[in-house]
Amino acid sequence: MYGTNPDSTYTAVGFHKAIADLWDYQPSYPYHIFYYDNYNFSSFQNQGIYAPWYYYFLSPGFQPIQRNTAPIPVGSTYDLDSVSTSGDDVEFVNVAVDDGTPVSFGPGMEELVPYKANVNVSCGGERFKVVIRFNLPQYSSSCCSAGNSIIKPGKDSKFELTQNPVYGYSYRFFPATSPPAAPDASPPLAVVFVRRKADGSGSLNTLRVVVGGGYQGGQSYSTPANIHLNCN
Amino acid sequence: MKFSSVSSLLSPVLLAFSVGAGIQAQPQTQPEENRYVVVPPDFVFLLIASQPGSPIGFKDMKLLVRIDNQRSALSGKIYNAGTKPIRYVSLMKVGSSGAVSTLRGSGPMSGAVRNELLMPGEEIQDETPPEIVPLTKELKEKLNLRDGRPKGFFVLMVNSVVFGDGTKYTDEKTITPIQTYLEALGEKFETMEYSTKKRPY
Numbered sequence: 001m002y003g004t005n006p007d008s009t010y011t012a013v014g015f016h017k018a019i020a021d022l023w024d025y026q027p028s029y030p031y032h033i034f035y036y037d038n039y040n041f042s043s044f045q046n047q048g049i050y051a052p053w054y055y056y057f058l059s060p061g062f063q064p065i066q067r068n069t070a071p072i073p074v075g076s077t078y079d080l081d082s083v084s085t086s087g088d089d090v091e092f093v094n095v096a097v098d099d100g101t102p103v104s105f106g107p108g109m110e111e112l113v114p115y116k117a118n119v120n121v122s123c124g125g126e127r128f129k130v131v132i133r134f135n136l137p138q139y140s141s142s143c144c145s146a147g148n149s150i151i152k153p154g155k156d157s158k159f160e161l162t163q164n165p166v167y168g169y170s171y172r173f174f175p176a177t178s179p180p181a182a183p184d185a186s187p188p189l190a191v192v193f194v195r196r197k198a199d200g201s202g203s204l205n206t207l208r209v210v211v212g213g214g215y216q217g218g219q220s221y222s223t224p225a226n227i228h229l230n231c232n
Numbered sequence: 233m234k235f236s237s238v239s240s241l242l243s244p245v246l247l248a249f250s251v252g253a254g255i256q257a258q259p260q261t262q263p264e265e266n267r268y269v270v271v272p273p274d275f276v277f278l279l280i281a282s283q284p285g286s287p288i289g290f291k292d293m294k295l296l297v298r299i300d301n302q303r304s305a306l307s308g309k310i311y312n313a314g315t316k317p318i319r320y321v322s323l324m325k326v327g328s329s330g331a332v333s334t335l336r337g338s339g340p341m342s343g344a345v346r347n348e349l350l351m352p353g354e355e356i357q358d359e360t361p362p363e364i365v366p367l368t369k370e371l372k373e374k375l376n377l378r379d380g381r382p383k384g385f386f387v388l389m390v391n392s393v394v395f396g397d398g399t400k401y402t403d404e405k406t407i408t409p410i411q412t413y414l415e416a417l418g419e420k421f422e423t424m425e426y427s428t429k430k431r432p433y
Contacts, residue, residue, distance in 0.1 A: 084307065084308065084337055084341075084355070085296075085305050085306070085307045085337065085338075085358050085360075086305060086306045086307075086310070086323060087303060087304075087305045087306075087336055088303070088305075088334075088336065089336045107297050107298075107302070107303055107304040109271060109275070109295075109297060109304055109377075109383075110276065110376070110384075111327075111383075112276070112327025112331060112383070112385075112418070113333070114303070114304060114331075114333050115303075137336050138342070139343035155419050216344055217319075217342075217343050217344060217345050218394070219322040219334075219392065220334070221322075221343070222332060222333065222334050223333050224331040224332065
């Protein structure tokens with residue numbers, strides 16, 4: 001202080017600012033965030049105090065956070081860019097043959113369809129059952145009617161659909177309908193009965209599944225997938 | 233004792249603390265569910281149909297595959313290129329196999345009932361934009377994105393648009409012939425492709 005008078009009392013006015021670095025976090029309950037005092041401000045050795053030099057605060061948990069604005073360094077220019085992502089409406093999950101282990105779907109990019117899967121089937125029997133599970137889009141209000149959903153062998157297929165004598169259908173989507181012995185339909189599924197053509201004709205092994213429906217907003221949706229039936 | 237350097241002390245203390253309290257000093261990683269690579273055009277390429285009068289514009293559209301090989305997607309700028317506010321947008325892509333797929337996205341593409349409008353010039357904003365990572369040799373092999381002759385293509389089209397005033401844009405004159413043509417092409421291609429291959433059974 002400069003230019004003070006004796007016998008006067010002065011009050012110093014200043015501010016204190018905590019400087020700490022985020023170094024750690026605890027990614028499980030109770031979700032603490034740790035800050036470390038790299039500048040040694042919290043160490044008062046002459047008073048016999050050496051700690052704490054870290055602090056932890058409760059965090060609401062780790063979740064995606066989006067900045068309202070990106071940090072803009074002084075003197076720099078700033079350009080904003082964005083993209084939208086569009087995925088296919090229906091997500092095909094897996095396919096199982098005759099209640100065997102389900103096989104996951106993957107992208108069918110090289111076959112120009114959103115999803116594809118390869119499964120092994122027994123071609124010698126009377127028929128086999130194929131169960132296809134899928135997830136409907138979040139705002140779906142209806143699905144799987146005869147007008148928008150279908151299962152069919154590809155052209156020149158070695159396989160054909162065959163009606164199950166007990167259930168009375170060759171394929172059906174659930175839970176759109178409730179025939180006898182309706183399976184657990186969460187997530188939704190389709191059941192199809194298939195057999196190798198008796199005359200041995202055909203050269204291809206693709207089964208095409210199309211799941212369609214309508215949105216709450218009124219638009220329709222449709223997503224196809226290919227299933228390849230490989231004879232054991 | 234005076235700490236001559238905090239950093240000289242931090243490492244051992246941190247290590248002890250980490251072990252004792254179960255703290256994991258690891259960087260937060262982006263979930264694999266939002267990491268994609270761009271599909272190279274020498275594998276499969278993307279075309280955008282010419283739809284004169286379409287109120288939806290596209291820019292920098294790319295085909296993507298998620299790095300866990302679970303799904304594919306499209307990314308780019310999708311915006312209101314018309315003069316009227318838009319409430320709902322439905323896009324579709326048709327593969328050269330003839331397979332037709334509609335696309336889901338944010339805002340007017342979500343399928344939800346909504347009051348908000350996409351104003352002229354405004355882009356559809358993605359709530360969770362994808363992280364696009366480089367297509368390394370390892371990812372190429374993992375995702376089976378082999379080089380060579382392209383396998384085919386996708387055509388991106390505007391299926392329908394509902395405006396704020398309730399009127400609707402559709403373009404059956406473009407969509408139907410493209411769809412019909414690609415279905416026929418897909419059948420020919422499939423037959424040719426498989427008849428020249430040795431089948432394992």
